[in-house]
Amino acid sequence: MSRLSEEFLVSAAQKSADLTHRSTIKRNMDSYDAAVAKGKTRFVDWEAARARAAQVKSEGIRNLAPLLESFEAKVVARGGHVYWAENSEDARQYICDVALKNKVKTVVKSKSMVTEEIHLSPALEKLGMTVWETDLGELIVQLRKEPPYHIVTPAMHLTREQIRDLFQKEIPGDMRGETHQELVAAARRFLRRAFFSAEMGISGANFLVADAGLVAISTNEGNGRLTTSLPRVHVVVTGIEKVIPRLDDLGVLWPVLATTGTGQPITTYSTLIGGPKRADEADGPEEFHVVLLDNGRTEVLADKAQQELLRCIRCGACLNMCPVYRQVGGHTYKSIYPGPIGSALMPIFQSQQEYGHLSYACSLCTACNSVCPVKIKLSDHLLENRRAYVAEGNAKLSEKIGFSVFRWAAMGATRFAFFGWAGRRVLRGALAMGISPHALGPLATWTKYRAVMDVPKQSFRALWRKQNGNR
């Protein structure tokens, strides 16, 4: 068992027993569920919109190389720079070089999971720069020195009181009051200073529009627009799978993303950016860079069974719907992308050995499949990961022996009947001798929380023969 796998089990048990955590998550999830249900009714045909969104993203993935080249050509023609980064180190190095060349002291970031993936902030801080997250949720988890809890709502696990206490400690000069509005105002006062002092702004991208050469960014707080227009240098860091063919496609993708992300008809600030400011423009960066990150994505692309994972638009709906995520919480996964999509992607992006256990943190209820706006069959990918995990030799020896014996027994009718007969007798004998069910080897975890069923006197076959003869 890997270290991360052991930590997952310990943290899952702790979080599931933490009633304060569970009630905070439940309250937030209940209001999310209500908003999304209402949001879907705004569509004439929600299922048709989902199907179209999936189609557009599939088209983007199938034509990844030419679409990215088209995007690149248009950005470069407007005076922007496009860098193709093979992995995290490559991307970090490029961005650090741009920052050093521009003598950057302060960086503002708008929300971006890809920058978490490449561990960008620690690299910039190591060079002596100050980095501020400007999305409110991201700022809160930054001040708490912890990773985002959720890919859309990074601080959803915290109560207003916890945030008030945090702000009183970390930004006392800006705190006046404690209502939601007053806390937001405190963060805004604090962040305004960061925006005006920053030489570099870093953002992610929700979509890269190939035919127009534009980066589409959605934020609800306006921080994205300040991050991308106030500092002298703007760097977009994005996965290569974000490319879509046409500007028109945003007509379906923007409302679908907003609906499954937060239940809104459209995200408050939907912005398109294509390059540095022109000579006749007052606002915008003087330098504009787009870092196109591979970091394992072409491996996913090459794998026909897993390829559709690249359709993900990071809306977070599968996390919100997942009964496991709702109990164990986002930090338990200890992965950049938590929940079903993270459990599917992380073993491929990193390694089966480190993250393969996440594919087992799933009851295969398929709730995530039913909500995914781009129709990714996440449960199929988790099963595929389990196959790869076992094929790479990561399964426990006891499991391997157990399943080999079961396979051998199940391959012969007489053998199967014999093992059933013997198993019933052993189990009945053990229970009659007063042996606790908790001591029953592989059944121990199961029986810890559940009553042991009565051992049947007869096998299913015997009962069948009794009722139906030899039919």
Ligand code: SF4
């Ligand atoms: S897998 Fe689907 S539901 Fe989950 S984050 Fe991605 S797009 Fe949203």
